Amino acid sequence: MKPMVTRREPTAFDEATARLKRRRLLRQWAVTIVALALASVWLMPLLYAGVTSLKTRTQAVDSPILPTEIAVYDYEGREYEVYEVPVDGTVETWALVNKGRESSEFVDPNNPDAGLIAWEGRWRTLEPARSISFAWGNYPEAWEKINFPRLLGWTLFYATITLIGAVSSSALVAYGFARFKFRARGVLFMVLMATIILPPAVTQVPSYAFFSWIGWTGTWLPLIVPQFFANAYNVFLLRQYFLTIPNEMEQAAAVDGAGPLKTFVAVILPQAIPAMTAVSLFHFFFAWNDFFGPLIYLVSNRDLQPISVGLTLFNGVYDTEPQLIMAASFITLVIPLVIFFFAQRIFIQGIVITGVDK
Amino acid sequence: MAIVQEATDGATRKRFRRAKSELGPLERKNGRYGWIFISPWLIGFFLFYLLPMAASAFFSMLDFQLSVPDEATFIGADNWRRALFNDPNVWRSWVVTLRFAVINLPLGLAVAFGFALLLNSEYLRGKNLFRTLFYAPSVVPFIAATLIFSQVLNSQSGWVNRIIALFGVDAVGIDGIRWFDDPTLIPITFTFIGIWGVGNAILINLAGLQGVPSSLYESAAIDGAGWWRRMWNITIPMVSPVIFYNLVLGLVGLLQYFLQPFVLNGTTGYPEGATSFYMIYFYKQAFQFAQMGYGATLAWILFFVALAFTVVTFGTARYWVYYSGDSA
Numbered sequence: 001m002k003p004m005v006t007r008r009e010p011t012a013f014d015e016a017t018a019r020l021k022r023r024r025l026l027r028q029w030a031v032t033i034v035a036l037a038l039a040s041v042w043l044m045p046l047l048y049a050g051v052t053s054l055k056t057r058t059q060a061v062d063s064p065i066l067p068t069e070i071a072v073y074d075y076e077g078r079e080y081e082v083y084e085v086p087v088d089g090t091v092e093t094w095a096l097v098n099k100g101r102e103s104s105e106f107v108d109p110n111n112p113d114a115g116l117i118a119w120e121g122r123w124r125t126l127e128p129a130r131s132i133s134f135a136w137g138n139y140p141e142a143w144e145k146i147n148f149p150r151l152l153g154w155t156l157f158y159a160t161i162t163l164i165g166a167v168s169s170s171a172l173v174a175y176g177f178a179r180f181k182f183r184a185r186g187v188l189f190m191v192l193m194a195t196i197i198l199p200p201a202v203t204q205v206p207s208y209a210f211f212s213w214i215g216w217t218g219t220w221l222p223l224i225v226p227q228f229f230a231n232a233y234n235v236f237l238l239r240q241y242f243l244t245i246p247n248e249m250e251q252a253a254a255v256d257g258a259g260p261l262k263t264f265v266a267v268i269l270p271q272a273i274p275a276m277t278a279v280s281l282f283h284f285f286f287a288w289n290d291f292f293g294p295l296i297y298l299v300s301n302r303d304l305q306p307i308s309v310g311l312t313l314f315n316g317v318y319d320t321e322p323q324l325i326m327a328a329s330f331i332t333l334v335i336p337l338v339i340f341f342f343a344q345r346i347f348i349q350g351i352v353i354t355g356v357d358k
Numbered sequence: 359m360a361i362v363q364e365a366t367d368g369a370t371r372k373r374f375r376r377a378k379s380e381l382g383p384l385e386r387k388n389g390r391y392g393w394i395f396i397s398p399w400l401i402g403f404f405l406f407y408l409l410p411m412a413a414s415a416f417f418s419m420l421d422f423q424l425s426v427p428d429e430a431t432f433i434g435a436d437n438w439r440r441a442l443f444n445d446p447n448v449w450r451s452w453v454v455t456l457r458f459a460v461i462n463l464p465l466g467l468a469v470a471f472g473f474a475l476l477l478n479s480e481y482l483r484g485k486n487l488f489r490t491l492f493y494a495p496s497v498v499p500f501i502a503a504t505l506i507f508s509q510v511l512n513s514q515s516g517w518v519n520r521i522i523a524l525f526g527v528d529a530v531g532i533d534g535i536r537w538f539d540d541p542t543l544i545p546i547t548f549t550f551i552g553i554w555g556v557g558n559a560i561l562i563n564l565a566g567l568q569g570v571p572s573s574l575y576e577s578a579a580i581d582g583a584g585w586w587r588r589m590w591n592i593t594i595p596m597v598s599p600v601i602f603y604n605l606v607l608g609l610v611g612l613l614q615y616f617l618q619p620f621v622l623n624g625t626t627g628y629p630e631g632a633t634s635f636y637m638i639y640f641y642k643q644a645f646q647f648a649q650m651g652y653g654a655t656l657a658w659i660l661f662f663v664a665l666a667f668t669v670v671t672f673g674t675a676r677y678w679v680y681y682s683g684d685s686a
Contacts, residue, residue: 024481031481038476039491045554046495048517049506061515169398176395180388192399195407197610199664201640201657203406206413209424209650229402260391289500291617296645308501312621315505322509329502340497344490351558352565 049333053326054134060323068130073109082109083126085119093129094119135323142327145318150303151310158220158294158306159287162227166283167276170234175264177235178242179250196232200292208296218301223293234279237354241275242268278350281343288336307332417654424648437655448656450631451639452663458545458635459612462552467604470556471597474563489564496557504621507551511537538622541632548618559604566600567593595680602679606671613664616641636660 052060055067071082073095080095085106094106097116104123105116142148177189211222245268253263269276291308298305305313311328318324340347393400418437422430441448473492477485495503510516513529513536522529529535537547574592583591594601619633625642627634640660644653 027481028483031476031479032483035476035482035484035488038473039488042492042495042554044517045503045506045510046498048510049502052509065517065520169402173396173399176392180392180395182389182392185392188396188400191403195403197606197664197668198407199610199614199657199660201614201637202414202661203410205644205650205654205657206410206417207406208645209417209422209427210410210413212424213427226402226406228398229406230399235399260395264395285497291500292641295620296641299645308499311501311505315508315621316624322512322515325505326509329505333498333502336497336499337494340494341490348489348493348561351561 049326049330052323053138053330054136055138055323056135057321057323059135060321060326066132067134069133070128071131073107075107075109075112080107082129083123084129085126087119096123096126099123138323138327139331142324143331145324146310146314146328148328148331151305151307154220154304155288155306155308158223158290159284162224162287163280163283165224165228166231166234167280169228169230170279171238171269171272171276172264173230174235174238175242175268178239180260192232192235204292204296211297217297218304219297220304222297223290233354234283237279237282237350238272238275240353241272245271274346274349277343278346278353281339281347282350284339285336414654414657417650418658420651420654422649422651424650430651433651437652440652441655441659447634447639448636448659451634451636454632454634455613455615455636458548458615459609461545462549462612463605463608465549466553466556466559466608467601469553470559470604471563471601473556473560474567477560477564478567489561492560493557495554498555500555500617501621503554504551504618507547507554508538508622511547511550513537513539539629541630544629544632548615551618559608562600562604563597566597570596598679599681602671602675606668609667609671610664613660613667 051066056069059067059069071093072079073082074080075095075097080097082093082095083106085092085094092108094108094117096104097107098105100123102122103118103120106119107116108114173192177185177192207222208217211217216222249267249271250263253267258266289308290306294306294309295312298309302313311332314328315325419432419434420430421433421436476482477489477492482488498506511518513519513534514531516537518537519529519534522535527535535543537543570593574596575588578588578592614637615635616637619635619638620641623633625634625638625646627638636656637660640653640656643649643656
């Protein structure tokens with residue numbers, strides 16, 4: 001609705017509104033600029049990793065901000081370094097051919113046919129011309145040296161197979177806690193939740209001894225099998241979601257003669273897809289990060305290690321090649337980052353449910 | 359807290375059921391299905407929690423070297439005596455771990471709360487974009503984050519020291535700020551790495567802030583309460599359950615701090631034992647030296663320390679955590 005346009009003197013009220021508006025705008029600018037500044041500091045390490053991964057080894061150690069090289073020019077079959085030479089008030093970029101103490105001879109890369117140009121002055125005082133060059137070769141080099149396809153393959157294998165196990169078992173358990181009344185349900189659920197704060201170390205030593213006894217150390221089995229028995233985080237999140245699904249549909253299914261398991265698979269699961277997706281995502285990230293377990297069980301078996309363990313060992317061996325380590329780190333973080341950007345909404349909702357409802 | 363609520367639910371339900379005295383046949387059948395559905399967890403809990411815990415308690419009374427299992431001998435409380443009284447490494451590693459927790463925990467909570475306040479500000483434009491940007495580092499795998507920080511904070515080539523140098527501080531180089539070589543700086547260095555992944559806490563705090571009823575602020579404004587007053591008397595009490603949740607999980611996580619020091623320094627504790635966290639020492643004893651008995655003892659000590667901290671934290675909750683739903 002358009003306000004009626006009438007000619008009248010601005011009142012004190014109008015001025016106050018205008019002042020408030022101005023103040024609001026000013027605050028918006030201030031807060032947003034602060035956020036921008038924070039975000040750039042916050043993301044600086046990522047930029048650093050990206051830039052370093054594209055440097056040569058010398059650059060990564062000497063660390064100019066950007067991967068720059070002193071430019072060289074090929075003149076009559078030999079390479080000469082290019083300098084910024086002040087001539088008559090302008091700066092020319094010339095290649096230095098013959099070095100002399102008080103005067104030197106240059107060639108102009110844009111006009112090499114003009115031949116050598118004599119220049120009076122000390123060449124040592126000149127700034128070398130730099131050009132940005134990205135060492136893309138670091139990526140294939142890191143990829144091969146670390147045997148990335150193998151690490152990636154095992155990580156994906158572990159993430160996928162335990163995702164299936166952990167999510168499906170947790171869904172069953174969550175449904176059991178959400179919908180059925182049985183003795184000690186409250187106590188059992190509390191026990192389950194308490195396992196969140198139980199340090200895994202307490203069970204790790206005898207588990208390790210046992211798995212070593214049955215010959216499972218050095219294989220993925222001790223890491224995969226326990227995942228098929230549900231875990232507290234997943235159960236909690238899924239249970240919260242199941243509780244919001246109205247009962248009527250299950251009752252209708254029961255009237256139609258479907259048993260609880262069939263009802264669960266046919267009625268509940270299709271409705272719980274958002275929650276299942278969130279839990280799957282969390283599990284994927286957990287598996288990608290999982291470190292202590294793979295370390296103790298696979299430290300002796302290089303052929304089966306996941307990224308987390310493989311990269312640690314790589315870091316120990318190649319610590320004089322920071323650019324390769326950054327390239328490897330960058331490859332490692334790209335997959336989770338891309339998944340996050342695409343599945344953000346579900347992801348963020350899931351975190352909020354676990355954190356706030358508890 | 360759902361955990362607490364569930365407990366009271368269980369209690370009332372039991373009372374209610376006794377009053378009814380008898381379950382209908384349908385309900386009893388229903389209950390049986392409940393057991394079937396939760397059976398994966400029950401079996402797993404027995405196999406991978408209860409049984410190993412019992413075994414672990416037994417192990418802690420053995421001299422048990424994994425390479426020679428036949429020579430395992432029962433030594434009573436010797437492991438415990440050694441860990442509690444005769445092994446200075448245990449105490450040293452606890453000092454390292456707790457000192458780190460004392461620095462990391464409040465900073466982490468404050469940073470997460472601060473970011474959430476910013477993201478919740480009515481004046482911020484592009485909220486979704488900023489939320490994504492602030493969260494993004496949290497999906498960077500820990501190993502990659504650790505390696506990236508080990509270089510960003512490199513005393514010679516890292517950007518952090520270069521930036522500090524812009525302000526006139528002599529930060530770069532051998533005499534500069536040596537984030538990974540100076541034992542007093544180590545807790546701060548690791549705190550930086552940890553705070554980078556504080557995204558979950560930011561989101562949970564943000565959800566908490568969004569859940570504060572605006573009517574509270576309106577009436578406070580009418581009463582003439584300023585920003586600080588509203589912060590102290592409304593915002594913080596209203597999101598205190600969220601802070602509590604982050605505190606408990608953060609504390610339990612920090613007691614088990616392992617990946618970053620291990621990736622950077624293995625079990626060496628460099629510099630001067632400043633990265634000999636408790637879990638590092640546990641790993642060394644249990645899995646490098648394969649001392650199953652002493653390892654199990656160290657694990658149980660971790661358990662009791664974690665339990666003590668959790669109990670104390672929960673005990674203090676009623677003095678500072680506010681639950682609006684509590685009518686009792």
